[in-house]
Amino acid sequence: MKQKGLTTGQIAKRTGMFVRTLRYYDRIGLLKPSNYHGDTRLYSEMDIFKLQKLSVLKFIGFSLEEMKAILESEGTKTDLRSSLFLQKKLIRQKIKHMDSVVQAIEASIESMDRQEQEPNWEEMTDIIHTVRTDRDWSEQYHNALRLQSRIHLYDRFSTNSMGWHRWFFEHVLRQASQLSLPAPIKILDIGCGDAALWLRNIDRIPPHWEITLADASAGMLEDARTSLGKSAARFVFRQADVQALPFLDGEFQIIIANHMLYHVEDLPLASTEMNRVLYGNGTLFASTMSSRHLKEMEELAREFDPSLLVLDDTLERFNLYNGAELLVHWFPSAKLIHYPDSLVVTKAGPLISYMTSTPMNAGKRLTGEALEPFTAFVEQRMAEKGSLAFTKDMGFFCYEKKEANAI
Secondary structure: OOOOOEOHHHHHHHHOOOHHHHHHHHHOOOOOOOEEEOOEEEEOHHHHHHHHHHHHHHHHOOOHHHHHHHHHHHOOOOOHHHHHHHHHHHHHHHHHHHHHHHHHHHHHHHHHHHHOOOOOHHHHHHHHHHHHOOOOHHHHHHHHHHHHHHHHHHHHHEOOOOOHHHHHHHHHHHHHHHOOOOOOEEEEEEOOOOOHHHHOOHHHOOOOEEEEEEEOOHHHHHHHHHHHHHHHHHEEEEEOEOOEOOOOOOOEEEEEEEOOHHHOOOHHHHHHHHHHHEEEEEEEEEEEEOOOOOHHHHHHHHHHOOOOOOOOHHHHHOOOOOHHHHHOOOOOOEEEEEEOOEEEEOOHHHHHHHHOOOOOHHHHHOOHHHHHHHHHHHHHHHHHHOOEEEEOOEEEEEEEOOHHHOO
């Protein structure tokens, strides 16, 4: 832009928005212009990016309060491309929900045509239920943003160029090739999340694999479908809790629990269930981390404020140090394989995005104006050292179940 920014009238003309809407956004603090020329508001390029995001969030169904909270929590943490990708993902999910509402209405119309009478109250309640099952878009957005922040940091600054998902899949592929079983090989990914493991290895999945993606969260399963796009047809999707798996005994030759067992409340019950649905000579892959993982990140936060917490302590439930012992009753043969990697971070923004993406108090306290001094602190430490290094202590247990050990 040649001038310092666009006026309210210029934005309204280019976007079709009402001038009064822009002035209202300014008055409530949702979107204030970066500059003024006398009494004239001047919006910068960054303001236009924020306005674009607000327009999409409003279209999806966010309230003004939710939109304001999102902008305040994000600050300048996300780049434009990542933001647009996330917006596209949520819009696709919104479209799918709207399609389900249309289908419910069409079903009621067809029923009326067949019976030549008004629809009954049960059909109306079905439509209402379908409409009301719209997702909590604010929670969904923040969950997706948190996951995106973590993946972005790993992708950009990890020293192992192969990447976790490709490396981990290589070991699963190798183990599957050693199974002396007739095709097909049935695989269960329990706690599949957004299916990043499969999306990043879609070109290497053998045609004889029958893969079930399962997650306790219906929202996560929808994320998985969306992420896989056209490739989703290759997979079976099931909402399932690892503590009560809706599958037959010995149904799967391979079970994958990728960075999820430390979230499980009753690990013995989950272990019993995984053992039950695993084939007599099958294999369980359970990945996790240790307490050393990213420990320097916690130290950096506490150097700034001793009360800040970054790393989730749920890792204590199942980690590289106690994993073999915790599952020994169900899977006596456990082999631990470490993933060789570390982080060398040269940009403060992605690092801070990661640190505020965890469920600990750093994400709640480092927002708005409170984020500025912490950002300055991290940038100073990075300038002093040139980069900040972080330990990545990750890996997986390979549990080979033997027929005699089946429960």
